[in-house]
Amino acid sequence: MENLLRPLIVVGGAVLLTLFIGWATDRLLTKADRRHPETPLWGLLRRGRIPYQLVLCAAMLRGSYDQAELLQDQKVAIGRTLTLVLIGAAAWLVIRIAAAVVETSYSRYARVHRDAARVRRVRTQVSLIMRVVSAIVGVVAVAAMLLTFPTFRAAGASLLASAGILGIVAGVAAQSTLSNMFAGLQIAFGDMVRIGDTVVVDGEWGTVEEITLTFLTVRTWDERRITMPVSYFTSKPFENWSRGTPQMTGIVYWHVDHSAPLDAMREKLRDILRECPAWDGRAYGLDVTDTTPNTMQVRALVTAKDADDIWTARVTVRERMIRWLCEEHPYALPRVNTADALLPPGRPNGFPSPDGRTPRQRRAHESPRVDR
Numbered sequence: 001m002e003n004l005l006r007p008l009i010v011v012g013g014a015v016l017l018t019l020f021i022g023w024a025t026d027r028l029l030t031k032a033d034r035r036h037p038e039t040p041l042w043g044l045l046r047r048g049r050i051p052y053q054l055v056l057c058a059a060m061l062r063g064s065y066d067q068a069e070l071l072q073d074q075k076v077a078i079g080r081t082l083t084l085v086l087i088g089a090a091a092w093l094v095i096r097i098a099a100a101v102v103e104t105s106y107s108r109y110a111r112v113h114r115d116a117a118r119v120r121r122v123r124t125q126v127s128l129i130m131r132v133v134s135a136i137v138g139v140v141a142v143a144a145m146l147l148t149f150p151t152f153r154a155a156g157a158s159l160l161a162s163a164g165i166l167g168i169v170a171g172v173a174a175q176s177t178l179s180n181m182f183a184g185l186q187i188a189f190g191d192m193v194r195i196g197d198t199v200v201v202d203g204e205w206g207t208v209e210e211i212t213l214t215f216l217t218v219r220t221w222d223e224r225r226i227t228m229p230v231s232y233f234t235s236k237p238f239e240n241w242s243r244g245t246p247q248m249t250g251i252v253y254w255h256v257d258h259s260a261p262l263d264a265m266r267e268k269l270r271d272i273l274r275e276c277p278a279w280d281g282r283a284y285g286l287d288v289t290d291t292t293p294n295t296m297q298v299r300a301l302v303t304a305k306d307a308d309d310i311w312t313a314r315v316t317v318r319e320r321m322i323r324w325l326c327e328e329h330p331y332a333l334p335r336v337n338t339a340d341a342l343l344p345p346g347r348p349n350g351f352p353s354p355d356g357r358t359p360r361q362r363r364a365h366e367s368p369r370v371d372r
Contacts, residue, residue: 014060022053041104048096054089058082084145091141098133102126116246120194124187124211127195131213187211193233193240198307200239201228246306247280250314254321255295260332262288262298265321269300272320278312280305295334 026049033042062082106126110119187193197208199218206220216233218226232238241248266286273279282303290297302317304310325332 014057018053018057018060021056022049025049025052039104040107041100044100044103045097047100048093051089051092051096055086055093058086058089062086080148083148087141087144087148091137094137095134098137099130102130116196120196120242123196124194127211128213187216187230187233193238194242197240197242199241201226201232241307247282248304248307248310249283250302250304250310252300252302252314252318252321253289254298254300254318255292255334256298256325256332257294257334258291258296260296260298260325261329262286264329265298265325268321268324269317272317273302273313276313276316278304278309278316280309294336 026046029042029046033040033046036042062079103126106122109122113119193199193208193211193216195208195211199206199208201218204218204220204226206218206224206226208216209219209225210217211230214230215227216230218228220226269284269286273284280303283301284303285301287299288296289299300317300321302310302313304313
């Protein structure tokens, strides 16, 4: 009877105590979250309740397993398994706590500072810092797990002796990966590009959606995802429309007839922009920038507070101006000139032909006569 009750009491007590402590801790965090709504720290810490309970349960079972006297033949294997679970759960808990602290700091910074560019910069740095912390904790946890095996401890001396050669080989083999990692750190702390920036890369316009230590994802306007190595942004030029102030100036072109009413077009442009919410009111203008034998090129300049609004302002101006020209001044639209060419002065009948006759005389001679 004692052999049956002892393991039940030890294992069941550890599980019940773990559940009770986990429930009590969760209740305390919930109350703290309600009392302090200005900070999300306590609510974020509740995300770590599962690894927290795993740490408690594994630690209790590992410490009381000898008193349970259960499966003594497998004592070493079970003890090592509980140790591995304890190390893994502890690493998981540390990552969750670090993420809660970092996200809380970022949310406070975002509430205090109104500059969107600075907030995006801190967000980029925070995300990369969390990835670095997670990688370091993971490596330490795996190393601690491996050290629980005597075989790996015995091989430690030989591994350290060959660390130099292995480091050289690994550095040559992972040269591209290491360069991308250093480029990711350079992007994060060099403020070259941030999450949420509007960029143009390889002719594609989009928004930076994700930045990691090795790659960067750009979400295009048509919801495609372009994944590029971060080393691209440190070795090649690219357009960052969010760098500095987000204000932008847009250009709209039209090809119209030479008789187009430019003054009326300037007034219409002003009226269109006054009715367009995307225009920020800073500046506008309309000028003739080029001419061809049949048309002239008219350019309009409009301003907006960011890249999204400048796109809306441009398409609105382009569409409404063309509609107005079609309705009010159709003669100003491009057309093919089919009128007779003006003849040079002094030769009203045109150039003479090789036989001395003018084109009119030649047409009259070649036209058939009708006998009446």
